[in-house]
Amino acid sequence: MGMTKKSRLHLPRVPARPGETPDFSYVQLSPAGAVPRPEVNARARDMGPLSVELVRVLDDSGDAVGPWHPHLEASELQVGLRHMLLTRLYDERMQRMQRAGKISFYIRSLGEEAVGVAQAMALRPSDMLFPAYRQQAAQIVRGISLVDLMSQLLSNTKDMCKGRQLPVMYHSRANNIFSISGNLATQFPQAVGWAMAAAIKGEDNLAATWIGEGSSAEADFHYALLFASVYQAPVILNVVNNQWAISTFQGYAGGEQRSFAARGPGYGMPGIRVDGNDFLAVYAVTQWAAERARTAAGPTLIELVTYRGAAHSTSDDPARYRAKDDAEHWPLGDPIQRLKAHLIKIGEWSEEQHQAMSAELEALVASSWKEAIKFGTMTEGPRLNPDTMFEDVFKDMPQNLQRQQALLRKELG
Amino acid sequence: MANMNMIQALNSAMDIMLGKNPAVVLMGEDIGYFGGVFRATEGLQRKYGEHRVIDTPIAEGGIVATAIGMSVNGLRPVAEIQFADYIYPGFDQIVSELARIRYRSAGDFFAPVTIRTPCGGGIRGGQTHSQSPEAIFTHVSGIKVVMPSNPYDAKGLLITSIEDDDPVVFFEPKRLYNGPFDGDPNKPAVPWSTHPKGQVDEGYYKVPLGKADIVRTGADVSIITYGTMVHVAVAAAAAMNVDAEIIDLRSLVPLDVEAIVASVKKTGRCIVAHEATRFSGFGAELLSIVQEECFWALEAPIQRVAGWDTPYPHAFEWEYFPGQARFKAALKTVMEPA
Numbered sequence: 001m002g003m004t005k006k007s008r009l010h011l012p013r014v015p016a017r018p019g020e021t022p023d024f025s026y027v028q029l030s031p032a033g034a035v036p037r038p039e040v041n042a043r044a045r046d047m048g049p050l051s052v053e054l055v056r057v058l059d060d061s062g063d064a065v066g067p068w069h070p071h072l073e074a075s076e077l078q079v080g081l082r083h084m085l086l087t088r089l090y091d092e093r094m095q096r097m098q099r100a101g102k103i104s105f106y107i108r109s110l111g112e113e114a115v116g117v118a119q120a121m122a123l124r125p126s127d128m129l130f131p132a133y134r135q136q137a138a139q140i141v142r143g144i145s146l147v148d149l150m151s152q153l154l155s156n157t158k159d160m161c162k163g164r165q166l167p168v169m170y171h172s173r174a175n176n177i178f179s180i181s182g183n184l185a186t187q188f189p190q191a192v193g194w195a196m197a198a199a200i201k202g203e204d205n206l207a208a209t210w211i212g213e214g215s216s217a218e219a220d221f222h223y224a225l226l227f228a229s230v231y232q233a234p235v236i237l238n239v240v241n242n243q244w245a246i247s248t249f250q251g252y253a254g255g256e257q258r259s260f261a262a263r264g265p266g267y268g269m270p271g272i273r274v275d276g277n278d279f280l281a282v283y284a285v286t287q288w289a290a291e292r293a294r295t296a297a298g299p300t301l302i303e304l305v306t307y308r309g310a311a312h313s314t315s316d317d318p319a320r321y322r323a324k325d326d327a328e329h330w331p332l333g334d335p336i337q338r339l340k341a342h343l344i345k346i347g348e349w350s351e352e353q354h355q356a357m358s359a360e361l362e363a364l365v366a367s368s369w370k371e372a373i374k375f376g377t378m379t380e381g382p383r384l385n386p387d388t389m390f391e392d393v394f395k396d397m398p399q400n401l402q403r404q405q406a407l408l409r410k411e412l413g
Numbered sequence: 414m415a416n417m418n419m420i421q422a423l424n425s426a427m428d429i430m431l432g433k434n435p436a437v438v439l440m441g442e443d444i445g446y447f448g449g450v451f452r453a454t455e456g457l458q459r460k461y462g463e464h465r466v467i468d469t470p471i472a473e474g475g476i477v478a479t480a481i482g483m484s485v486n487g488l489r490p491v492a493e494i495q496f497a498d499y500i501y502p503g504f505d506q507i508v509s510e511l512a513r514i515r516y517r518s519a520g521d522f523f524a525p526v527t528i529r530t531p532c533g534g535g536i537r538g539g540q541t542h543s544q545s546p547e548a549i550f551t552h553v554s555g556i557k558v559v560m561p562s563n564p565y566d567a568k569g570l571l572i573t574s575i576e577d578d579d580p581v582v583f584f585e586p587k588r589l590y591n592g593p594f595d596g597d598p599n600k601p602a603v604p605w606s607t608h609p610k611g612q613v614d615e616g617y618y619k620v621p622l623g624k625a626d627i628v629r630t631g632a633d634v635s636i637i638t639y640g641t642m643v644h645v646a647v648a649a650a651a652a653m654n655v656d657a658e659i660i661d662l663r664s665l666v667p668l669d670v671e672a673i674v675a676s677v678k679k680t681g682r683c684i685v686a687h688e689a690t691r692f693s694g695f696g697a698e699l700l701s702i703v704q705e706e707c708f709w710a711l712e713a714p715i716q717r718v719a720g721w722d723t724p725y726p727h728a729f730e731w732e733y734f735p736g737q738a739r740f741k742a743a744l745k746t747v748m749e750p751a
Contacts, residue, residue, distance in 0.1 A: 165517050186506060190478050192482060193480060194485055194486045196482070200438065224478075391520070392519055394515070
């Protein structure tokens with residue numbers, strides 16, 4: 001076929017490629033405190049503006065302002081700061097351990113720590129979490145020990161997954177965190193099913209789930225919104241819009257023409273666009289969505305506008321597809337710095353305290369690693385018994401697996 | 414005991430389980446108020462309410478995914494996929510999620526979901542309402558695969574499947590809903606009331622998974638099959654006057670290897686048969702097992718009776734279907750190898 005005419009196909013614009021100047025003029029911002037906070041049971045059709053404005057509480061000078069200010073105790077804010085910093089230090093150390101060949105793979109959450117921390121803190125321990133792979137902060141908030149998280153990364157004898165999952169695919173039945181899938185988006189409609197069951201049983205627990213803006217392109221995202229809307233399920237559907245899905249810019253997930261939050265009103269539920277690097281704003285909208293779920297006012301879609309500060313994973317190199325200093329120009333700043341500045345401003349924190357906490361948490365990460373590797377690494381024992389790979393395919397091991405287990409034993413001598 | 418067709422037997426199984434266990438819920442397209450396009454859930458929403466027999470959007474991926482989420486929260490969902498041909502939007506949720514949740518969480522989570530779905534041809538369904546995709550699912554570690562051939566088994570197997578803590582894909586050969594079918598479309602249809610397996614216990618009972626039914630004992634050849642082809646095999650062997658041992662597998666995962674091996678070692682000849690397409694069909698697995706376990710007992714090459722390796726065409730339904738002619742030819746070949 002001879003292509004004699006110029007293509008008229010539209011392709012989403014990517015603001016800055018390597019060597020170009022970072023450009024975030026496409027990000028629609030609202031001033032802190034400017035977006036009204038509707039009643040939780042307001043009609044979805046009257047809450048349309050929430051999906052295009054940006055809910056923000058912390059202003060540029062570190063003050064908390066406006067109707068979404070959650071008025072948390074200073075001690076709670078300090079706990080939030082601690083969880084975010086611990087997440088970042090854990091990420092840094094595990095990145096180094098991957099580079100040192102101690103673990104096969106890792107995914108950092110640099111710049112997105114407020115999402116997992118503030119959202120998990122705003123929920124009850126009995127609420128069920130269906131996370132994606134970049135909410136390690138939520139695991140930390142729920143009290144999963146670093147030793148347990150690291151043991152999963154190491155696929156060692158203390159690994160909660162018995163060596164069956166890629167690193168970072170944690171779970172905790174005791175702490176109500178569902179098993180993370182390596183297949184994107186599948187958790188979204190599963191969380192809706194969990195929430196439907198809670199409603200059927202007459203319980204007031206809710207489900208919260210996370211997805212990246214990139215994987216919101218999958219059909220599962222749309223199943224989730226549809227079922228959540230049809231059955232008014234007590235669920236919080238979170239889209240973490242960190243702008244990039246590996247090298248795919250958010251415009252290719254459909255973010256160029258309309259916000260991801262705006263999918264919500266299309267399905268008959270409120271969608272809220274929130275500053276994902278503003279701990280207080282994230283906490284406040286999550287609390288609001290949780291109240292909606294618990295009072296049977298229905299599901300909520302939250303778009304957390306943030307920026308993936310690091311590579312997608314240890315297997316990725318963003319210098320090949322985006323401007324090198326992109327993250328430094330991100331207009332919503334760094335979530336840890338912003339909460340720290342606020343706490344200092346209200347007289348509840350100091351540089352000295354911050355340094356001391358940082359040193360304490362560094363030491364915790366280091367000692368946890370020392371403890372975790374006692375249960376084995378990829379190169380040094382102890383090692384899981386290969387017999388266990390035949391377990392849990394079914395509740396009871398069928399004959400063919402028993403036979404293969406015996407064959408493997410023989411093969412290994 | 415009562416006369417039941419397969420629809421009534423399946424309905425009875427779900428009725429009993431809804432009554433027995435408050436965690437059981439039914440969900441699917443058209444299954445509630447309307448009672449299902451094949452009437453399998455007729456009357457159950459009236460009896461147990463809209464919150465236990467739940468009408469869903471037309472979104473198989475969403476049905477399977479929400480069933481998984483419900484099961485993780487303590488319910489025991491029985492999801493209907495209206496036709497097996499429609500199961501593919503839910504395929505990722507079945508293969509990557511449902512089948513793996515127990516494994517990937519090292520047993521901390523499990524998903525006791527039963528997916529019921531009508532399969533097979535013979536009702537003028539054309540290529541999108543006639544498929545038998547069971548082999549696609551038997552290839553996946555972590556799900557059980559069931560296909561009954563009669564009302565009595567259908568009810569007992571469905572109750573077992575719902576009570577099973579592992580996920581089950583439960584295929585219902587829809588040509589058998591109203592009567593046994595021997596593969597000859599020109600004969601008048603026969604109702605289940607004429608067949609001993611149309612006599613069904615009205616109460617609770619189970620038929621175990623992984624236990625084949627020896628439909629007929631015989632000395633000449635072992636016919637290993639399931640679903641509609643059980644009845645085709647019985648009629649073909651009778652017409653050919655072959656003393657066949659006919660094994661109805663009832664479940665493909667788990668598979669009753671012992672019954673297969675014992676039979677072939679006894680008869681020395683074997684036919685494997687299914688309605689699904691031949692290439693990479695479940696028959697290939699059966700054939701491999703027989704070859705591995707019974708090679709020295711075999712007196713003739715193993716024969717495969719199956720659908721052609723084409724889609725299921727609307728106009729040539731009976732030319733596609735592995736009926737009497739194809740079965741008799743295989744019997745002739747296995748009994749008198751050239």
